[in-house]
Amino acid sequence: MTAILEVAPDEIRPRREAALEQMGIPRGATVPPHVERLYESAAEIFAETVAPAGVWNEIAVEAFAAVYRGEGRNAPDSPVLEIFPKAERLALFAVTIGGATSAALQRCFEAQDFALAYTLDAIASVAADDAADLTERRYAAALRADGWDTPDGDVLRYSPGYCGWDVTGQRRLFAYLQPEAIGLTLTESCLMQPLKSVSGVMIAGPRAIHRFRPTYPFCDRCETRTCRERLRTLFARREPVPYPERRHDRAG
């Protein structure tokens, strides 16, 4: 099952609280008026530039094993390695908020409008994660429409660059998925262009298969800890998942 994900720009709206938090302003803090104005200006630029698009392509467990193996640079043990053999369905995916927002961000930096650039960057990062969340929900809905009815079944995604999956894994992922169709390309060192994009694998199966202990060697140095948040949300939620509720692997 291959799908080009069509996302209306207003499905990826700026989320004020999450963006401010990304900027180091805690939830509930009194936001000074000049920072509010900055946020409004950045949200306006974001609304004018965002052009989200996504793609997913289902893949067999055996085929994914080869994609995941990549160039052999993954951590010897990792959550994905533990989880994907138990999957009932899997799909590779890539989603982007488009290049225009990144270009606007660059222009802000070049104009030395650092505060505006920083605020726009925060909004865009949150939005890229939201776009990936949306992809995940659309895939789950497509699976259910296709007859997938595992009790307590759910979909969770994992991305190269995180949890021991080396970024060089992007090469095989891109070769299989071919997200060039939505304007996504890979640099020589495996970074996605446009920058505010997320790729990875969506794993469908009983929720319990996603449960893992964060005791891998790389967990000690990980400060994002989004896996914990992701698992908490997974086990707390009941379908349908309201939008937007979750935040996963960070977009750049």
Next chain:
Amino acid sequence: MTVLAEIASAVIDGDHDRVGALTRQAIGERLSPQAILDDGLIAGMTVIGDRFREHEIFLPDVLLAARAMYAGMDELRPLLVRDGVPSMGKVVIGTVRGDLHDIGKNLVGIMLKGAGFEVIDLGHDVAPEKMVDTAVEHGASVIGMSALLTTTMGAMSDVVALLKERRLDGRIRTIVGGAPVDEAFARTIGADAYGFDAGNAVDVVKRLVGRA
């Protein structure tokens, strides 16, 4: 209030138009470029840095102040060059190969410039050879490296190793930072220093170049 104090105050307020105008005024009054830089622009940024360190202000305030300082620097730069006023030092910064997360690195660059350093920002996904070659080419005394991912932080050790291989490690110092990085990691890979945030990175770089 003297014009230099007014410049510092305008930097603190993040009022870039006013900083530009006051700097022009100070130049017109024939104040020394060094004094305008040290007692006006950098003095204002120092207050901002201290307030940020004490959690009295948010990062956007720092960035607004930095923009204001740059407005003054744009006026002052030709005079600093003419008079041969040395900067605090030259620093090459970049996010390491394979990593695209450069907002933290950008903040370090902005704050280093605010403290009077010359910064050569190589952007993200920077190969070790490029970091070292650029530092040599510009005569930089510090390379600052950033990474967000546990899967890319290893690239920092490639830069440190390359400096050693070329026997440049005594001349070019290294500072590392980013979410997965800590003091112990810096020691493990042989980096000279670790900066836990942008403000701290400036203090550490000052120490590395003997200007603390």
